[in-house]
Amino acid sequence: MLRVIVLIFLLLFTYTTPYTQNQSFIDSLSKILTSDAFNQKKADACLKIAREYVFSDSLNTIKYTNQAIQLAKEINYWEGVIDAQYMVGVLNSIRGNYIISENIFKYIIKKASSIHYLAGKARGLNGLGIIADYQGNYVKALDCHFQSLKIKQALGDIKGMAKSYNNIANIYNTQGDYTKSLNYHFKSLEKEKKLGNKKGISESFDNIGKVYQGLGDFTKALDYHFKALDINEKLKYKKGIISNYKNIGTTYYKLVNLEKALNYSIKSLKLSQSTFNQGEIAASLYLIGLVYQKQARAVLAKKYLSKALSLSQTIGISEQIRDIAQALSLIEKTLGDYQAAYEAQVLFKQMADSLQNENQIKKITRLEATYEFQQEKDSVYFSTKTQQIALKKDIENRKITQVSTFIGLGLLTVLLLISFLFLQSKRKSNELLIQKSKQLEIFNKQLNIQNRRINASLKAAQSIQQAFFTYETKLADLFEDYFLINLPKDVVSGDFYWIEQINDQTIIVAADCTGHGVPGAFMTLIGDNLLDKIIKVGKETDPAKILEKLHLEVQSSLQQRITGNNKGMDAVVVTIERDYTNASLTFAGAKNGLLVWSNQQLNELKGSRKAIGGIQDVKTRFVNHSKILRKGDILYLGSDGLRDQNNKARKSIGEEKLKILISKIATLPLATQRAKIESMLFNHMQDTEQRDDILWIGVKI
Known part of the structure; x- marks a missing residue:
């Protein structure tokens, strides 16, 4: 669905002023312009007037913004110039001129940096990030929002932090990472509640509802959307009400309650048209078209979808163009216009390819990890700084005590000598305290150096491990659908998976090595190398024999019969051989089992009670289990x-x-299954740490 209204709302919400035209407020500001006030005050007044007109009168918005820039430049009031330029960027965003907006926000970032205007720089990064998001450049968008968030945290800007959390959450929602999206939305909601900002609270409720839509929990989605609508109706906040109507309509559409879906989408369209908001008009047209399509009213569906596509292309929103093109392709096919259906499908494919690619998702993951790591370093630095301040204050208190004691004892001449000796003792204590403080500072520096070296080593180990395990592309090539959940407890993991196609057989291995972190990671590299040797070189495809050979190779590689070393792994080995209609499955497990969803039932094939590596009972053997699989x-x-x-x-x-x-959840798409499993895990482990590496794979035959 189109998100342009969110773009404009987030751009404008960088300021704390409400954007609803108030004539009495405008009149009071206009009086300042005709008074003898300084140019700085006049420039600020012009900018406030421009904000009041932004949604109702673009000519007056331009007029007062330009006047603000001129007045600010005359007195070198560069903060005012930057704030006014931001309004120019906002106005171009409303008109869909994203390239112009992008250049303006880049200028703001550069200029604000040169004059050390941190709030202006954060604002420019916010605008640039939102523009990048709506152009489909998610890596750049996330980079900008994390930079903006860091500045706002340094400034103690709670309102700005709330908006940055919200922007980051929206990007993760777009990418389908609903667990992270909910995490950041709840952070945003916490800040908005702290501020008592009702509009911000309603926005967070609305966005949380959209995430629950993605998770398929439509009851919770409606609950949050109606909470948002209740607040916005009390505030008479039209832009918020439009968003609520649209999202409630979307949720009812997904619940196949088409009467209510059509009712709310028409409400959204009418209110959008009254505010001349092109983005929301396009979104409402699209939703109405989808409802008519679901009702098999193809002619009406085509009418509304065509209008939505034309308006979306004018605005330049990649995601909505993709979705409308896909819907139009099906409608044109239903109406028998196969040429138009083909053209719509080509447009859909072009937009989908430009928006989704594996490299962007990987870059986003690395970017967030870098940010969280920086947060940890900042936290350590802050803790050390606090200790140093406390120590300094303690020394100052001791000096005050010395002076007071000296004055008191000075009045008692009889005790003068005793006082002198006492002060000498105190002075030595202080010198010793200062010496210990310096030693503590040196120790802290050494500790920081060691931490940096350890972190660098772990990052290098992570890069090496990631370079070894690049099998996800093979999963995508060999299976119709799949999901992969791979969550290391530490930087590197002791769990790994291995996949290969040998002739007509597909072999999958999932292994859990002894330990986690660096020791476990070393075992994963050994396991990967030995599986290459056994399967790729030795051409062994029988699961039980693969496990037996792997057991012997681990014993030999680690010289376990000599050293008594008992490290190894638990593993699952699956061989799949396909024919035209079915597939034959052969499974063997070392302690771990296999779950199979077939004929609407979940069955478990248990592994042997024997691990890989270490000194094991020679009588216990790995056993194969076979099963015929069907498509799906x-x-x-x-x-x-x-x-x-x-x-x-x-x-x-x-x-x-x-x-x-x-x-x-077995009947759902595997991407949705992954989201459901991660959501269950996230909710279960709230307020506690991850205890072990987590690896879980699902593949559809």
Whole structure:
């Protein structure tokens, strides 16, 4: 759905002034312009008037913004110039001139940096980030918002922090990472409640509702959308009400309650037209077209979707153009216009390819990790600084005590000598205290250096491990649908997976190595190398034999019969051989089992009670299990980290709860299944730490 209204709202909400035209307020500001006030005060008044006109009178907006720039430049009031230029960027954004807006925001960032105007720089980064988001450049958008957030945190700008959290959450929602999106939206809501900002609270409620839409929890989605609508109706805040109507209509559409969906989408369209908001008009037209399509009213659907596409292309919103083109392709096909259907499908493919690529998602993950790591360093620095201030204050208090004691003892001449000796003792104590303080400072510096070296080593280890395990592309090539959840406890992981196609057989391995962190990561590299040797070089495809050979190779590589070393891994090995209609499955497990969704039932194939590596009972063998699979069956495999994760009451998720969840969601798309599993995990482990590496894979036959 189109998000231009959110763009404009977020750009304007950088300021604290409400953007609804108030004639009495404008008149009071106009009096300042005709008074003998200084140019700085006049420039600020012009800018406030421009903000009042921004949605109702573009000519007056331009007039007063230019006047503000001219007045500010005459007295070198560069903060005023920057704030006025921001309004120019906003106005161009409303008109859909994103390239012009982008250049203006870049100028603001450069100029604000040169005069050390941090609030202006944060504002420019905010504008640039939102423009990049709506042009589909999510990496650049996230980079800008994290930079803006860091400045706002340094300034103690709670309102600005709330908006940055909201912007970051919206990007994750667009990418389908609903767990992270909810996390940042709730951070934003917390700040808005702290400020008592009702518009901000309603916006957070509305956005949280949209995330629950993505998770398929439509009851919660409606609950949050109606909470937002209740606030906005009391405030008579039209722009918020438009968004609420649209999102409520969208939710009812997904619930296939088409009568209510049409009712709310028409309400959204009428109110959008009364405010001349092109972005929301396009979004409402699109939603109405979808409802008519669902009702099999193809002619009406085409009419509204065509209007929505034309307006969206004028504004230049990549995501909405993609979605409308896909819907129009189906409508044209229904109406028998195959040429138009083909052209719409080509447009859909072009827009989809430009928006989605694996490199952007990887860059976003690295960017967030860098930001969180910087937050940790800043926190350590702040803690050390606080200790130093406390120590300095303690020394000052001691000196005050010395002076007071000296004055008191000076009045008692009889005790003069005793006082002198006492002060000498105190002076030595202070010198010793100062010496210890310096030693503590040196120790802290050494500790920081060691921390940086350790972190650098861990980052290098992470890069090496990631370079070894690049199998996700093969998952996409070999299976119709899949999901992958890979969450290391530390920087590097002790869990890994391996996949290869040998002739007509697809082999998947999921392994959980002894330990986590660096020791576990070393075992993953050993395991990956040995699997290459056994399967790629040795051409072994029998799962039980693969596990037996892997067990012997680990024993040999680590010289376990000599050293007594007992490290190894638990593993699952699956071989799939396809024919024209079915597929045959052969499975063997070292302690871990395999879950199979087939014929609307979830079955478990248990692994052997024998691990890989260490000194094991030679009588216990790895055993193969075979099963015929049909198209649409799903395999689930991974480590025990997911089911063993505890909550703050120290209760684990457990195998039974995991099976119940999978049985409920197995018919959903695998991307949605991943979101559901992650949501369950995130809710379960609130207020506690991750206890082990987590690896969980789902593949559809």
